[in-house]
Amino acid sequence: MVRRFRSVASGLILSLLVVLAPLPAAAAATYSVKLSISATAKLSGRFLYVWDRATWTYRVVQGDADSTTGTVSLPPGDYFAVARYGYFRQRNYLLVKTFKVTNAGLTVTFDEKAAKETRIVPDDTTATRFTSAVWLTTPGGVAGFASGGPAKTYVTPFSVAGVSLRIHDILTTPKSYRYDLYHSFATTVPATPTVSVTRAKLAKTATTLGAQGPGTAGALGSAVKGGWSGSYVESKVLLPGTVTEYVTPGVALQRRLTYGSAESYLTLPDRTLTAGTHPGTTVGTGPFGPAPGTSARVGGELRMNEPISYADAAGNPGTDGRARETHTLTSDGDTHHFDQTVTRRVPWSHLSTKVRSEWTFTAPADGPVPLIDAGFTVTGLTSSNRTASTRITAHAATRGGGSATVTALEYSTDDGATWTDVPADAFGVTAAYVSLRVTATNDQGGRLRRTVIRAFGGPAAAGDESAGTTKLSNVAVNGGKALAFGTSGTATFTATFTATDPAGISGGDAYLYHGSYDTPDGVALADGPADCARTSDTTSRCTAHYTMNVKLDAPANALAGTWKLAAWADATDGTGYTDRHAAGSVAVKRTTKLTADATPEPVKKGKTITITGALTRADWGTWTFRAYTGRSVVLQYLKAGTSTWKTVKTVTTDSTGKLKTTVKASADGSFRWTYATDTTSAAATTAGDYVDVK
DSSP states (O other), X not given: OOOOOEEEOSSOEEEEEOOOSOOOOOOSOOEEEEEEEEOSSOOEEEEEEEEETTTOOEEOOBSXXXXXXXXXXXXXXXXXXXXXXXXXXXXXXXXXXXXEEOSSOEEEEEEGGGOEEOEEEEXXXXXXXXXXXXXXXXXXXXXXXXXXXXXXXXXXXXXXXXXXXXXXXXXEOXXXXXXXXXXXXXXXXXXXXXXXXXXXXXXXXXXXXXXXXXXXXXXEEEEESSSOOSEEEEEEEEESEEEEEEEOTTOOEEEEEEESSTTEEEEEEEEOOOSEEOOOEEEOOSOOEEOOOOOEEETTEEEOOOOSOEEOTTOOEEEETTOEEEEEEEEETTEEEEEEEEEOOBTTBSSOSEEEEEEEEEOOSSEEOOOEEEEEEETXXXXXXXXXXXXXXXXXEETTSOOEEEEEEEEESSTTSSOEEOOSSOEEOOSSEEEEEEEEEETTSOEEEEEEEEEEEOSSOOOOEEETTOEEEEEEEGGGOOEEEOSSOEEXXXXXXXXEOTTOEEEEEEEEEEEOSSSEEEEEEOSSSOEEEEOSSSEEEEEEXXXXXXXXXXXXXXXXEEEXXXXXXXXXXXXXXXXXXXXXXXXXXXXXXXXXXXXXXSBOTTSEEEEEEEEEEEETTTTEEEXXXXXXXXXXXXXXTOOOOEEEEEXXXXXXXXXXXXXXXXXXXXXXXXXXXXXXXXXXXXXOEEEOBO
């Protein structure tokens, strides 16, 4: 069985293909079958599938993936065929055909126009599809895809025994509701393949999502267990936050919380809910530390497998693809020492920036190594993993059994420069960050000292940070120009900065946020790590690339205005760095529209010309353009034969956004309205409306 298994949180179309069994020996006589798609535009991600309906053996289709055709050689029999393709970020298709091969070749045509939209519709008019997975299961394999964004999906209605159409839709609302909905059409896909559901019949719960220090953006995702789509489907969430979830009852789901990128996430427990209300759950509570590895001695060989994954305090395991690891393994007879350090500096976390584990152990003749694992419990943490008062305890265990004892527990408020014993009772925290160190031993002569730098945050504002002489300069977002969005759309742009240090620059990164640094109401992370190109021994020019979708990243009018850029850079000497919370900014504005009409046309000289118009502005709550009232709009005039527009007067829009004024006709020319701009709205200017003066 072959599966492609990936996360989907944006505008991607990912293919799925499951082939279960090798082909049997071909029949003596085969015939060429041409598969052709009757499409209306250039295809994206085209796959063609054919199964023998008697044995459900998969048959390989030949042909260019960018083509609308393919060929397959088939013996006589009944067949089931699927064409899977899409038009990027617009619409996707699963077209189905059944056909019979007798004693000659033939052409099988998939008709795009025969397909019908398939979706799950809740009784909440504010809910919109964020992403979805749609796939067909057959006794011989799976054909389908997961599609990022609100792209519509169309399927050919059919009735074929053993075949099911499965839909996994994620919908979101402005009120932080999340609909995690699933439906399966078994055997028959009706002429109208949509499903209506009511909230009263769904499972309801809430999931609280912890941030790793600063407020950032993440994604909450799920995947159906059994009859796999092969993909997590995800919706954007702000961290920290609480999401009210409505879930299809009785469906087993795998879940995870992604921090910033598909390679950095925590895995939540699998979940199957019944209809009704269920208690909420929390994920992402610190401190974050390593998840247990699988180190073992195998055949006399010592295999140290301690991955750089991490887990939250509840034990939800995860990983961070941006973390870096160094380690050493030394031996003194039967006693071994394994020293591992994991470092991470990422936009979505200011915690667990360095985790060091120092193990001493005796390996068995064969089997798992009895390493000590240790973790911390910190009371009073907020969903941002901060606290002003806490009680800290530590726990330890030995893999494979046996006793383990915590022998020392210390904390630091200066990133490990000095350490103090943790008091037995609760104590106050005044610093910006608290680091923890635990030492434990076991009854097999083993020892562990684990250090977590910045295990959790305190009440003090961290502010900009720096060490050494690392500096940032020449910061620009979108080249210094504002970003403007209407009622939909995506903008791609960059944030650039220069980083310098006498030792050189090892890397840097940046992200955008709206509101306060600690509790933003909007966050836009870069598409990937910033590219820091070296320009000299001491200087690098860093570029971060962004794709900002107004419906995903700014789904509220309050998010128009100034977005700040948090940026940092690290020196190659491992000690110098700078971290600036407001290194730059960009204006994100709502698009405005203007209309103009000058009448009558023509007009006699000296008579009155009436100029009307209307000013509207994009509403990021309803995704429509609405009247922009009480705004000053300038009327301009361009006399025929000249090239300079001259201001005539300023008019204020009325309660419906309308404009109206009059002037005396003097000469042939054009009139236009122009709106300059404001802190949250873009400028707009109409085309000139020409008036012939007699």
